[in-house]
Amino acid sequence: MSKYYKVSEEAKNYARKVLRLHNYEKKQIKKIEESLRYPYQETDENIGGSRVSSNIAPQEAEAERVWTNEEFLATVKHVSVVDNFLEDISDETVELIKTRYMSDxxxxxxxxxxxxxxxxxxxxxHLSEETCRKRDMEAVSILARRFNLK
Known part of the structure; x- marks a missing residue:
């Protein structure tokens, strides 16, 4: 199979979504890793004084829920693939991607x-709208291929 096969609009949109959520997903992973490293930190989740119905610490519940969750593993993969992708593309394209998708x-x-x-x-x-759109199309096509999407 050619490295340069045509990528569907659906695959490009998936790649755009992954880029759009990159900073959020990165932050979620960091939060979960922190709760796993330091499972018995004080939490301020019970500010109102209501009863907690669970016998296990909230972090343990979170760690248990997340590490067995395919969604979390997909999130880790997304972040990893995007980070590697950003290292492999031109600096101009990285700037474009970061300005458009990762400015939050x-x-x-x-x-x-x-x-x-x-x-x-x-x-x-300092680029035309047309140039931005064209570079975006090329970049998201490359990223979609990295996710093995067609």
Whole structure:
């Protein structure tokens, strides 16, 4: 199979979603790793004084739930593949990707509407909107292939 097979629109959109959620997913992984490293840290989850119905520490429940969860493993894979992808592409394309998809602090999952538009990205990078869109198309196609999507 050729390295340069045509990638479907669905695969490109999946790659865009992974890029859009990269900072959030990275932060989630870090939180979970911290709770696994330090499982008995004080938590402020019970501020209101209501009873906790579970006999196990919240971090243990979180660790138990997450490490057995395929979604978490997929998240780890997403972050790893994107980090490697960013190391392999040109600096100009990295700037484009970061400006468009990773300009947030990762505190929540971003929706597509929350991304800076191509005109704004182009102005920030001193590129035309057309050039930005073209580079984005190339980049997300490469990323989709890295996820073995067609």
């Amino acid at each position: 602090n990762g505190t929540k999952e971003r929706r597509p509407k929350e991304l800076p538009n191509w005109v704004k990205v182009g102005n920030l990078l």
